[in-house]
Amino acid sequence: MSTNKRTLETITIDDSDEEAEPVAKKPPTSNYSAWAEIFNKKKAEKSKDAAVEKAKKDADNEARRQKLKDAFNERKRREQIVNGTVPAKKTPENPKKVPEKSKKLPEKEVSRKSKKSEDSPGPSSSHVDSQDSQDPSEFVANELAVGTGERLIRPQDIIDRRDKVFLEVFRHKKYRSRLQMQAINCILKRKCDVYVSLPTGAGKSLCYQLPAVVHGGVTIVVSPLIALMKDQVAALRKKGIPCETLNSTLTPVERQRILGELAKMNPTIRLLYITAEGCATDSMKALLGSLTRREVLRYIVVDEAHCVTQWGHDFRPDYLNLGALRDVCPDVPWVALTATANEKAQNDISSQLRLRNPEAFKAGTYRDNLYYDVQMRDHLPTAPENHMASFITKCLTIDQAKTTSNLTKNETKNEKSARTQAKKSFTGSAIVYCRSRSECEQIANVLRIAGIPAMAYHAGLPKKERNEVQEKWMSNEIPVVAATVAFGMGIDKPDVRAVVHWSPTQNLAGYYQEAGRAGRDGKRSYCRIYYAKADKNALNFLVSGELAKLKTKAEKKNAEGEKAAMQIKSIQVGLAKMLEYCESAKCRHVAIAEFFDDTDCRPCGSNCDFCRDPKATLQSAQAFANSQDSLGSVFRRPGTSRAESGFETVYGGGRRGGETEDELLSSNTSSKDAMERMEHEEAKRVRGLIDSEFAKRRRAAPAAPAVPRGSRRVEPATDVSVIKPEQAVIKNVTLESRENWVRYLLRALETNWIVSGPPAGTTMKQCAEQLEYGMYSISKNETTYKNKLGHKLAEIKTLTKKNQPFPYTNTAVEQNGFVKAANLA
Numbered sequence: 001m002s003t004n005k006r007t008l009e010t011i012t013i014d015d016s017d018e019e020a021e022p023v024a025k026k027p028p029t030s031n032y033s034a035w036a037e038i039f040n041k042k043k044a045e046k047s048k049d050a051a052v053e054k055a056k057k058d059a060d061n062e063a064r065r066q067k068l069k070d071a072f073n074e075r076k077r078r079e080q081i082v083n084g085t086v087p088a089k090k091t092p093e094n095p096k097k098v099p100e101k102s103k104k105l106p107e108k109e110v111s112r113k114s115k116k117s118e119d120s121p122g123p124s125s126s127h128v129d130s131q132d133s134q135d136p137s138e139f140v141a142n143e144l145a146v147g148t149g150e151r152l153i154r155p156q157d158i159i160d161r162r163d164k165v166f167l168e169v170f171r172h173k174k175y176r177s178r179l180q181m182q183a184i185n186c187i188l189k190r191k192c193d194v195y196v197s198l199p200t201g202a203g204k205s206l207c208y209q210l211p212a213v214v215h216g217g218v219t220i221v222v223s224p225l226i227a228l229m230k231d232q233v234a235a236l237r238k239k240g241i242p243c244e245t246l247n248s249t250l251t252p253v254e255r256q257r258i259l260g261e262l263a264k265m266n267p268t269i270r271l272l273y274i275t276a277e278g279c280a281t282d283s284m285k286a287l288l289g290s291l292t293r294r295e296v297l298r299y300i301v302v303d304e305a306h307c308v309t310q311w312g313h314d315f316r317p318d319y320l321n322l323g324a325l326r327d328v329c330p331d332v333p334w335v336a337l338t339a340t341a342n343e344k345a346q347n348d349i350s351s352q353l354r355l356r357n358p359e360a361f362k363a364g365t366y367r368d369n370l371y372y373d374v375q376m377r378d379h380l381p382t383a384p385e386n387h388m389a390s391f392i393t394k395c396l397t398i399d400q401a402k403t404t405s406n407l408t409k410n411e412t413k414n415e416k417s418a419r420t421q422a423k424k425s426f427t428g429s430a431i432v433y434c435r436s437r438s439e440c441e442q443i444a445n446v447l448r449i450a451g452i453p454a455m456a457y458h459a460g461l462p463k464k465e466r467n468e469v470q471e472k473w474m475s476n477e478i479p480v481v482a483a484t485v486a487f488g489m490g491i492d493k494p495d496v497r498a499v500v501h502w503s504p505t506q507n508l509a510g511y512y513q514e515a516g517r518a519g520r521d522g523k524r525s526y527c528r529i530y531y532a533k534a535d536k537n538a539l540n541f542l543v544s545g546e547l548a549k550l551k552t553k554a555e556k557k558n559a560e561g562e563k564a565a566m567q568i569k570s571i572q573v574g575l576a577k578m579l580e581y582c583e584s585a586k587c588r589h590v591a592i593a594e595f596f597d598d599t600d601c602r603p604c605g606s607n608c609d610f611c612r613d614p615k616a617t618l619q620s621a622q623a624f625a626n627s628q629d630s631l632g633s634v635f636r637r638p639g640t641s642r643a644e645s646g647f648e649t650v651y652g653g654g655r656r657g658g659e660t661e662d663e664l665l666s667s668n669t670s671s672k673d674a675m676e677r678m679e680h681e682e683a684k685r686v687r688g689l690i691d692s693e694f695a696k697r698r699r700a701a702p703a704a705p706a707v708p709r710g711s712r713r714v715e716p717a718t719d720v721s722v723i724k725p726e727q728a729v730i731k732n733v734t735l736e737s738r739e740n741w742v743r744y745l746l747r748a749l750e751t752n753w754i755v756s757g758p759p760a761g762t763t764m765k766q767c768a769e770q771l772e773y774g775m776y777s778i779s780k781n782e783t784t785y786k787n788k789l790g791h792k793l794a795e796i797k798t799l800t801k802k803n804q805p806f807p808y809t810n811t812a813v814e815q816n817g818f819v820k821a822a823n824l825a
């Protein structure tokens, strides 16, 4: 003890450097000198490490600075190209600008240049169009200033500028398709209106964005969603293209700034995104008139043009006002773009928008990198959630090198626990579309339990949280989002490897668009629907209110009545085709193509479940058809046929009155208000619908012989069964309702036991049946029976949320803690 004290007293601590270790000075003993030597050596090593660390940090910072500088310079350069302030290269193909007087080139020179540009590498010589599109004489020279610097004085300049903008602003190497290039060239010529119908992800936006930049001036783009516009504007700004959006979410100051810029003689804004509602206002008409008079209005573009037609799946009444703009700017060329319009819709779009002899560029819907399939939820070998989880795992290849495991030695013995605890690193991402917010939460939870990082995205989340989810998904931090339909609109993520619909959409066209968010990079991606009879009922039920409203309108013998009748037809056909797609066994690509009147599409061969394995697909469709009348007929009274029930005629689809969840989210009202309004409306609508459906049926049905409710007998279901169905000891509890409770319990257990599976020696179905019977056998009346089962269901769901397995005990043997004598083995 005393030695220690002495040693400590003799050490002088050098604390001049806060980060440095204490240094021993004047070592009094040889022991101490050895100790000090180690200390100093350590200090030297540490400072060396610190120097290396510092050098690394400096290098990183420098690299980051350089990257930012490069990005800034690159953006500046792109801006200069866009503004036409980059001096053109003095090459033989692009000679120095000629003075105004010699604008018109001699015939000979034009044709020589035309030949040259065909041969020139340009944006992919292999994709260079036929002579007509490259012929400079075809292009109408725009003699007004493009921006502040350059003036396009010759058609050849347009071609040069097109290639420069294509390569250096949009940074593409070659055109996505010949059609994309042809459409771009046609639009660039500004000689006629243009209609573009290309598949999802085909690059339609470039068809108008490139000409808009090349010609300078202002291009007006009408888009259906504020969120969509915001995304487009952000993406264009990143490329250095000045663009703005005028919508209801802007502050007065922002609005004023944009209007002030547009009022200038040469506005710098290249693309102005507006909503269809905004177009109809007098102030917008005045603005367009003023731009036209100043000759700076280049194009009017109608994106998602199917919104203009009642034949489309997403009709927006405001789009009908667009045609009136023709009177304000009669000579400006129009461009209409869509991925989802059939022949009827195309004709309607042309007439509604008053397109003048539009040149059409159309391609079928077929995308060979997308694999479509349908899985019948009620006929899967495993729990549907489990099935989906393993499907997603397969789609998103797991990067083994990056996968980390925090398991201990003992835990690795347990495979199930290993599955849940290894932190896998996935490549690519996926979306699971759900119908309700609770379904989103439930699916996200189930996926997490299965070891796939997933988050829910829906209107019920605060905006901040929604943004966070979106950002994490975009940056591949979380690979899967379980979302409502609002998610993904306007998002252009190239590596979405799977789009799963936990239940189908209300319309085949809508499905095509949502599924089209997969594989935008052209790589193999998967589009799957999980389908069950219950979905069919729910879809029919959901749209019947909308149809009922339209039917009242359709009774009127005027234009409004005609439009409503058209809409009813479109809704009915859309849903009928969606259900047909799910239920029939045929090439999925052909089914989609036929819906869009594309008769050229041949069976894909290997890009859908049917073409891969026709026999299995047929069997699955057959199994579904066979179970049609026995499954979950929640909304149909036993004894009535489907036609009698009225559901056969209430196929429907489309979003309600053009107001989507996304729009509600982006409106001025707070998202909570919007969300509540939406939920309230939906609940009211469904309640009203149920009442009216049942009232209708009560009126229509012949008076049935009075049968006490509790004793009513129906054919037992085939998907689930109940224990001792003949008992009927509780008044008003029918066999039907007991079966429904078994189904609810089964669904809840399937989700909860996705990882652990049912207790040894049992199946999930048996457990669900036992649980129901347990409650049935100890309840005195209908209310206690329902309460007990409700609590049990809630208990299972709560445990699922907490990622805890439900501890199953056979409730048939539980009664107030005692085992029933009858159940003792």
Ligand SMILES: Nc1ncnc2c1ncn2[C@@H]1O[C@H](COP(=O)(O)OP(=O)(O)OP(=O)(O)O)[C@@H](O)[C@H]1O
Residues within 6 Å of the ligand: 172, 173, 174, 175, 176, 177, 198, 199, 200, 201, 202, 203, 204, 205, 206, 338, 339, 492, 516, 517, 520
């Ligand atoms: N020539 C090209 N080369 C490479 N990528 C391209 C080309 N043209 C467009 N793209 C890219 O393809 C992606 C899809 O383009 P875009 O969003 O315009 O598709 P779209 O046809 O509008 O699809 P959707 O109808 O689904 O919205 C974008 O990331 C875009 O940058």
